[in-house]
Amino acid sequence: PTVPTVIPVVVHVIHRGGSENIADAQIKSQIDVLNNDYRKKNPDTAKVPGAFQPLVADAFVEFALATIDPQGQPTSGITRTLTNVQQFGTDNAMKFTAQGGHDSWDTTRYLNMWVCPELIDGPRQLLGYAQFPGGLPATDGVAIIHNAFGTSGTSAPPFNLGRTATHEVGHWLDLYHIWGDAAGCNTDDKVGDTPVQDHENFGKPTFPHVSCHNAPSGDMFMNYMDYVDDDSMFMFTPGQVARIRATLAGPRSMIGK
Ligand code: ARG
Numbered sequence: 001p002t003v004p005t006v007i008p009v010v011v012h013v014i015h016r017g018g019s020e021n022i023a024d025a026q027i028k029s030q031i032d033v034l035n036n037d038y039r040k041k042n043p044d045t046a047k048v049p050g051a052f053q054p055l056v057a058d059a060f061v062e063f064a065l066a067t068i069d070p071q072g073q074p075t076s077g078i079t080r081t082l083t084n085v086q087q088f089g090t091d092n093a094m095k096f097t098a099q100g101g102h103d104s105w106d107t108t109r110y111l112n113m114w115v116c117p118e119l120i121d122g123p124r125q126l127l128g129y130a131q132f133p134g135g136l137p138a139t140d141g142v143a144i145i146h147n148a149f150g151t152s153g154t155s156a157p158p159f160n161l162g163r164t165a166t167h168e169v170g171h172w173l174d175l176y177h178i179w180g181d182a183a184g185c186n187t188d189d190k191v192g193d194t195p196v197q198d199h200e201n202f203g204k205p206t207f208p209h210v211s212c213h214n215a216p217s218g219d220m221f222m223n224y225m226d227y228v229d230d231d232s233m234f235m236f237t238p239g240q241v242a243r244i245r246a247t248l249a250g251p252r253s254m255i256g257k
């Protein structure tokens with residue numbers, strides 16, 4: 001494509017009256033990161049190893065806080081909800097006013113992002129989670145914990161560069177984890193130009209990390225769809241962009257309309 005798709009975003013801040021009621025500036029810092037990462041404008045593409053440099057792709061997707069709400073009224077694209085809920089989980093409670101969250105805005109036209117005070121998956125602390133295309137309309141969107149959202153305010157290292165949203169919006173645009181979710185070499189992400197890799201990578205790996213006969217370059221652990229730290233993920237590939245474009249032409253074609 002030559003014309004980028006602009007995705008209207010509504011950010012629902014669900015808070016308990018403390019610092020997790022993040023400032024507008026922190027929200028805007030997150031939108032800026034998305035606009036860099038999905039347009040290959042992030043300066044850290046320079047850190048992609050030479051072998052993978054030809055595979056760094058521009059997704060031609062841009063993001064803007066919504067300026068018109070579902071009723072046609074002017075809006076900041078931000079809602080704020082005081083909640084009694086201590087911890088949110090993966091049951092989508094943050095997506096319903098009746099469950100201590102905030103109802104989604106028309107998910108066919110807006111990308112809904114919920115910022116949560118605490119987020120867990122069973123015993124595990126969660127940075128965020130996303131719904132793939134084709135799910136229930138009411139729960140469509142991404143949920144992210146406040147301290148892994150944006151680059152200022154409460155955002156905390158090593159997840160303070162806004163890459164949790166880059167990763168979760170990748171799922172929302174139909175990208176799978178780069179290792180194919182199950183460990184082993186028989187599962188992949190249905191993308192041809194990302195090397196088959198055994199399992200997820202964490203932290204700040206050193207290049208190359210070889211698995212699944214993918215020598216010499218090894219895993220593309222610096223891809224946004226791995227699990228490395230924010231300062232270690234830098235890229236999407238043309239194959240991933242093809243999936244993103246197919247999603248925007250297909251199941252998400254009403255976005256921004
Ligand atoms: N759903 C993943 C988790 O909660 C998100 C990982 C995002 N990675 C990152 N570096 N921000 O663990």
Ligand code: ZN
Pocket residue numbers: 167168171177
């Ligand atoms: Zn993920």
Ligand code: CA
Pocket residue numbers: 188189190191192193194195196
């Ligand atoms: Ca692949």
